[in-house]
Amino acid sequence: MQDCYLIDAVRTGRGRLSRPKKGFIGEFAEIHPTSLGAMLVDAILGRNPSVPPEKVEDLIYSTTIAVKEQAQDIARWIVLASKLPVTTSGVHLNRFCSGSLQASAFANASIRVGDYDVVLAGGGEHMNRVPLGSDRNDPARLAITDAIREKYKIVPQGMSAEIISEKYGISQEEINAFSVRSQQKAHAATEAGKFKNEIIPIAYTDQDGNPQVLDRDSNIKPGTTAEKINALPRPFKEGGVIHAAASSGICDGSSMALWVSGDAAKEFGLKPRARILSNANWGVNPTEMLDGVIPGTRLALKRAGLTLDQIDRFEINEAFASVPLAWMKTLGIPEEKVNVNGGAIAMGHPLGATGGILLATMLNELEREDLRYGLITLCAAQGMSGTMIIERLS
Numbered sequence: 001m002q003d004c005y006l007i008d009a010v011r012t013g014r015g016r017l018s019r020p021k022k023g024f025i026g027e028f029a030e031i032h033p034t035s036l037g038a039m040l041v042d043a044i045l046g047r048n049p050s051v052p053p054e055k056v057e058d059l060i061y062s063t064t065i066a067v068k069e070q071a072q073d074i075a076r077w078i079v080l081a082s083k084l085p086v087t088t089s090g091v092h093l094n095r096f097c098s099g100s101l102q103a104s105a106f107a108n109a110s111i112r113v114g115d116y117d118v119v120l121a122g123g124g125e126h127m128n129r130v131p132l133g134s135d136r137n138d139p140a141r142l143a144i145t146d147a148i149r150e151k152y153k154i155v156p157q158g159m160s161a162e163i164i165s166e167k168y169g170i171s172q173e174e175i176n177a178f179s180v181r182s183q184q185k186a187h188a189a190t191e192a193g194k195f196k197n198e199i200i201p202i203a204y205t206d207q208d209g210n211p212q213v214l215d216r217d218s219n220i221k222p223g224t225t226a227e228k229i230n231a232l233p234r235p236f237k238e239g240g241v242i243h244a245a246a247s248s249g250i251c252d253g254s255s256m257a258l259w260v261s262g263d264a265a266k267e268f269g270l271k272p273r274a275r276i277l278s279n280a281n282w283g284v285n286p287t288e289m290l291d292g293v294i295p296g297t298r299l300a301l302k303r304a305g306l307t308l309d310q311i312d313r314f315e316i317n318e319a320f321a322s323v324p325l326a327w328m329k330t331l332g333i334p335e336e337k338v339n340v341n342g343g344a345i346a347m348g349h350p351l352g353a354t355g356g357i358l359l360a361t362m363l364n365e366l367e368r369e370d371l372r373y374g375l376i377t378l379c380a381a382q383g384m385s386g387t388m389i390i391e392r393l394s
């Protein structure tokens, strides 16, 4: 088996959902998802000029709502829209919210067995142009069958977040406090410039026709208080605990990582920044859906031969506040090491992009703080989860 190294990981800022009634158009609303992905490809090639574009053999790219502008093999369209040559292939994958983490896991596995030397892996979601649910417009033509519905009660993810809160005894106070902390940490990290090395500034035109650049996550609400958010409606369950401020925000974004073999790193004079120690995918009951991160984390640790206390930083996707709270409580993970720069509750969750965003954030955090091991985990729809442990190398 050959070595595989992470050389770079970049992302866009998260662009907001348009609110036509409020006269606001999302930053990326007019940018095609293929173009957004191509901008990141060009940016990562630009940051690593010693890698000849013709040596990039494949782009593995995830989207979750794989219809309209995110349908077909969007990865290949991104290749053709970018500065990559026609010789670079492209493959689209869908593992819902953990899709772009899976893209990197597949890149790593393929390089290690010798199938590639240089691969790009990432994902994107344009929730303005391809809204949540637009892959379910025709109820008579869905992949799910009546037989599956008889076996499992399929509910919206927000409902699963309510089920998780009840199952793990997570209180309203804990949910509100966690949601406020996510906003505070994201705001502090942004103001401190902690995302600068990972975010590629993207030019756009605002609703007044003025040229602008998005170089940050635009959804953060630093004025959030527990009192204010407690008064918000509970959209998923009457009398429930999950409100909009405890849910990941709907937004647009993209992520991209450059993976190379040991030989390619040497040949192109690249500095290996990290390597993958383990990956774990885990399925749970699709009704509860969101707690696969718990067994997934256990398996990833076992595979890496590490214990929880050896992990320096954790990034868990804040799909809903009950998910990280249940995971921390069950596994005994100290919150001081978790999402130290905030998470999707504050910054948004562009589904297919988020795994790669967390990878970029983790890599930069380990480097900045001179730490070694990072664990990234995301719950995913239909009762799945993806978990990865990386080791910083330089």
Ligand SMILES: CC(C)(COP(=O)(O)OP(=O)(O)OC[C@H]1O[C@@H](n2cnc3c(N)ncnc32)[C@H](O)[C@@H]1OP(=O)(O)O)[C@@H](O)C(=O)NCCC(=O)NCCS
Residues within 6 Å of the ligand: 097, 157, 158, 183, 221, 223, 224, 225, 228, 229, 232, 235, 243, 244, 245, 247, 248, 249, 250, 319, 320, 349, 351
């Ligand atoms: C929860 C959800 C339905 C809310 O959608 P929404 O109503 O469009 O959300 P908004 O951002 O408009 O927030 C609703 C209200 O809460 C307010 N709000 C949200 N966060 C807040 C905060 N931190 N502090 C104060 N108010 C807040 C908004 O300002 C808005 O108020 P308004 O109606 O007066 O304008 C949506 O965000 C969602 O479905 N999230 C989960 C996405 C998902 O399932 N992802 C995949 C699985 S992880």
